[in-house]
Amino acid sequence: MRKVSIFNIFAIVLGIAFLYLPIVILVIYSFNVSRLVAVWGGWSTRWYAELAGDNEILQAAFTSLRVALVSASAATVLGTLAAVALVRFGRFRGRLLFASMIYAPLVMPEVITGLSLLLLFVAVEVDRGFWTVVIAHTTMAMCFVTVIVQSRLVDFDISLEEAAMDLGAPPLRTFLSITLPLILPAIVAAWMLAFALSLDDLVVASFTTGPGATTLPIRIYSAVRLGVKPEINAVCSIFVGIVGMTVLIASLLAKLTGARGTPARP
Amino acid sequence: MKKQPRSLWQRFAISLPYAWLVAFFLVPFLIVLKISFSQGAIALPPYRPVLDLTAGWQGIERFFTGLSFDNYRLLGSDPLYLLSYVKSLEIAAFSTLMLLVIGYPIAYGMARTPRRLQAVLVVLVMLPFWTSFLIRIYAWMNILQRDGPLNELLMTLHIVREPPVWLATDTAIYIGIVYSYLPFMVLPLYAVLEKLDESLLEAAADLGCPRWKTFWLVTLPLSSPGVLAGVLLCFIPIVGEFVIPDLLGGSRAPMIGQTIWMEFFGNKDWPTASAVAIVLVCLLVTPIVVFQHQAMRGGERS
Structure with a gap:
């Protein structure tokens, strides 16, 4: 029997x-009515209301979501292909x-990834904006996708694929109807990680x-470089709330599907 | 060598990610390498020489004779860069040590709780990792400011009389780093400790070994792969860290990530920024090669 000591x-x-x-302190401060963040003036949702009228922040949040959606999807496709190539071929x-x-x-340190991609974009003379950020994020995230999908591919029984091939299924057909459903949980997890990154x-x-193409982190960073701001506390609290909910739901779902054993067929 | 010709699908699955990585990882890196041997110029792009293929062989020749080691000589002669590297390595080394000392008891405790609780604890440790890095650093800007909750607490407890300055100090950098990287240290340690065979500990206890000695002689050596993984996962990204020192630390003695950023955006000195980056990559590759070597030796032994 395991013993859990007081020290543990x-x-x-x-x-x-x-x-x-x-994080809790950040959320509490976001409800502070006072403009001076550290001076407690009472509870209020004032900064959330001001946020609703702040077009720049909303625009940046929208840009971030679009970049994350496109780059996570592209990174998942590329990363999964790379994992299959490395493990199976x-x-x-x-x-x-x-x-x-x-x-x-x-x-690779992020500073160097960013620097090298910028130098590439300058060298080929493309205008920087939405798509250059998407390309950069896709490159950054696809490697994480590969590592996650790879570990799932190594784990599962290769004889299932071999059986399909022996019965005459061409490689692509085998991949689509045998491999893909089996590694789907890993692909979903990888997509979520790419999105978060x-x-x-x-x-x-x-x-x-x-x-x-100003993303939300760039907007937040330029706002907080010179000190804390109550509006930013509100933005961050909303962000933390959304992420917390998503991860909780995802882990609950994982638990439910995990309890059923094999993942459901599409 | 080939048993069968590759199908169209297989060729597609290899070549698409391959081409992507060559175009957006390898080529950009080679461009950085090239620019690190160039000279700054007031032009667009702000460096010389520029490879001019339209000039034929002469253009290529002019390109290669134009390259020089000047930027690397500058890195060696100006103490700013040397100090920056030393500071980055120093901060990375000390904070990794702190992470190990703080993270080990947490991982150890997690591995000894009942199974059902362990899954919850893993999610709890991972959850902050999913909330934005920037937001977590920003949360500490709130706490560490002059009239922030930390100073308030210290004043009410009469530990200090004057509110100490936290922001723009190395202490703040250490706090931010330990806070942000704690999950990266705890999770690999936990993964190893959780698989530890408890009968070994029981055997040691039966033979009369005191608990601290069991820990030192059995638990710690057996968890060394987790320690190594955690140390690498923390040390390498901390060396190149930019956001934490920029928001929590001062600008007087920048870490190397800040130096690259400043050379690039502030001084618009692309060649020097590139040279600083190349040296940083060389610094980081060393521990990885050592790790791979160790891992290969470990693989041979078992």
Whole structure:
């Protein structure tokens, strides 16, 4: 039987408190009526109301969502293909270079990823804006997608695929009707991660953006560089609320589908 | 060598991501490498030489004779850059150590709680990772400001008389880093500790080994893959960190990520920024190669 000591409980409670207290404080301050964030003036939803009229912030949030939707989807397709190629196709010419290019961006500092992509966009003389940020985020996220899908592909029984091939199914057919349904949970998880990465990114987007494509993190960053602002507290609280709900629902869903054993057929 | 010719589908599945990575990862990196050997110029793009293929062979020749090591010489001679690298490595090393000391007890405690609770705890530790990085740093700007809750607490408890300055100090950088990277340290440690065979600990106890000694001689060595993974997952991105030192730290002694940012956006000195970036990549590749070497040796042993 496992024994949980007082010390163990103490470490967990303190650790969780450390992780959550700053966010709780941020949310509480967002309801502060006073413009001076640190001076408590009473509860109010004033900053949320002001937010509704702040077109710049709303525009930036909308841009961020669009970038995240497009880049997460593109990264999921590219990353899944790369994972299948690495795990299932055996040796092919240039596999080593391919594998290195998958893993290298995972450890590349964001500043360098952003810098190098900007230099590329300057060299080929494209106008920077929405699509350059999408390309940058797709490149950044697809490697994470590959790693997640790869671990799922390694886990499951390859004989299922071999059976389909023996029965005469061509490779594409085998992939679509056997492999894809089996790795679907991993693909969904990878898409969510790619979406979150894109929504979160400040550095790469700052390098690759152009006029008319200000994302929410860039907007927040330029607002808070010189200090805290109550409106930003409200934006952040809404963001935290949405993310918290999404992750809770996703983990509940994962639990439900996981309890049923094999994932449902589409 | 090939057993069968690749189908159209297989060729497509390989070549699409391959082409994407070459175009948007490899080529940009080569451009950075090239520009790091160029000289700044007041032009667009602001560097020389520019490869001019229309001039034929002469253009290529002029391009290569125009390259130089000047930017790297500048990095060696100007203490600003050297200090910046040293500071980044120092902050990354100390904060990784702090993360290990703080994260290990949490992961250890998690691994010893009942199974049903463990799943909840994992979600709880991961949840802050899904909320924006920027927002979590911003939350600390709220807490650490002069009249913020931390100083208020310290004043009410009579620990300090004057409110201390937190923002724009290295302490604030350390707090921000430890806070942001804690999940990256806890989760790999937990993954290893959770699989630890408890009969080994029981055996040690039966043979009269004191608990601290069991920890030191059994638990810690067995969890070393998790320690290594956690250390790498934290150390490498911390070295290149930009947002945390920029928002919480001062600008007097910048970390290397800030230096690249300033050279690029502030001074518009693209060649120097590129050279700083290339040296940083070389610094970061070393621990990864060491890790791979270790992992391969470990694989041979087992």
